[in-house]
């Protein structure tokens with residue numbers, strides 16, 4: 323492991339705390355290192371450093387200089403790719419190939435895309451008639467929002483953190499990142515890259531710790547933080563929104579989901595199975611945009627279930643670092659217990675277990691890890707908590723539907739509204755579903771495919787606000803109108 327002591331990074335320097343906690347590898351429960359837990363004074367120091375950088379060196383740079391530095395950060399991630407991959411795999415247990423092909427390259431891309439975007443944003447301008455027959459011109463100026471608190475989850479640690487830090491820095495803000503207590507490594511490694519790239523001290527700060535009564539709460543309730551961007555559970559989002567109410571500070575919330583996959587009888591079965599196979603099982607089902615409910619039109623139902631079972635049987639659960647492994651453990655023993663409680667509940671609620679349902683056999687060196695089987699159920703009532711609540715594990719329930727209207731009602735029957743994945747060969751059906759499903763993103767014949775310039779976010783209880791492309795500017799900048807009488 324490249325880092326075995328995870329300290330805070332404040333004003334370009336490493337800062338220690340007396341209190342530490344363990345960081346363990348979920349594949350075998352081995353100790354990766356010790357994480358320093360920030361107290362209020364440490365968080366306060368980080369906020370002060372971020373404020374000083376905001377008003378000082380960071381604000382002195384031209385947009386061209388700032389964006390050139392962000393490109394250097396992306397280059398730094400790419401140069402140290404192997405270290406980032408190893409750190410992410412050890413922290414999360416995700417298969418090596420996933421970190422190589424998804425997490426780390428997207429981490430670098432998040433800096434490049436927003437650095438390039440910020441250089442090409444037009445500003446609106448209106449010429450108006452004044453009451454006395456003259457003219458005035460109004461034009462918009464965007465200023466950085468200020469010091470941004472960035473609170474992150476554990477499922478895609480570097481990818482989701484840089485998805486916020488990239489645009490925040492591109493817009494001229496400074497940040498304090500609070501990574502998940504489960505995955506402190508890549509945020510810490512990124513601090514080294516920031517220094518190597520020449521990012522001024524105080525622009526990127528990291529404080530480690532837990533949520534309530536720890537670094538997360540201290541950061542989100544700090545009056546010196548001008549805006550909070552959060553990805554995580556809906557319940558945590560509610561707590562953070564309340565904290566942000568003090569001082570009327572804006573929030574951007576990317577929250578939970580209980581996303582539906584919908585397969586029409588005219589869909590390409592093979593592609594639907596492959597696509598939804600990823601949506602259900604990739605990253606051990608720990609993707610906010612993943613699918614835990616699949617609805618299949620009745621004429622295709624039996625064939626789909628049979629083919630999906632074959633797909634699940636082909637998943638190779640095992641050592642994340644072994645080539646050929648397609649599924650690692652879930653994030654922790656605690657999360658495994660939560661996932662297994664739903665596995666038990668499914669049986670209590672009368673599910674037919676099509677595949678899995680328990681704990682897999684793993685080699686002896688992985689015996690202490692957080693393993694669960696990829697699991698498929700049918701036959702549950704829609705009222706079952708297994709069908710209603712976000713499990714965040716490698717599992718799904720498959721149910722039949724008859725009409726398009728019924729599929730829409732079933733898919734929308736959830737307090738969440740994050741994503742959906744529709745499979746059909748009929749363009750008319752595709753467009754109608756795109757309009758009818760209450761989600762932030764509706765995939766047609768695809769999943770997890772997105773241009774970073776598009777708006778991303780959830781509706782209903784899946785979030786507030788949109789980030790991505792120019793939409794990120796809404797949160798990361800203040801829009802000011804300047805009116806000049808001519």
Ligand code: NAD
Pocket residue numbers: 473474475476477482500501502503531532533534535537538539542553554555556558559561562575576577578579609610611712714740780784785
């Ligand atoms: P979580 O809400 O438990 O924790 C997320 C972060 O919030 C962690 O850093 C945690 O320490 C911090 N936190 C917890 N309580 C806090 C408090 N009271 N004040 C301040 N900070 C606090 O979420 P998780 O378990 O890490 O991640 C999984 C969840 O994230 C799932 O619900 C998933 O759907 C969601 N998620 C959503 C998206 C999206 O884009 N919508 C993306 C990824 C994950």
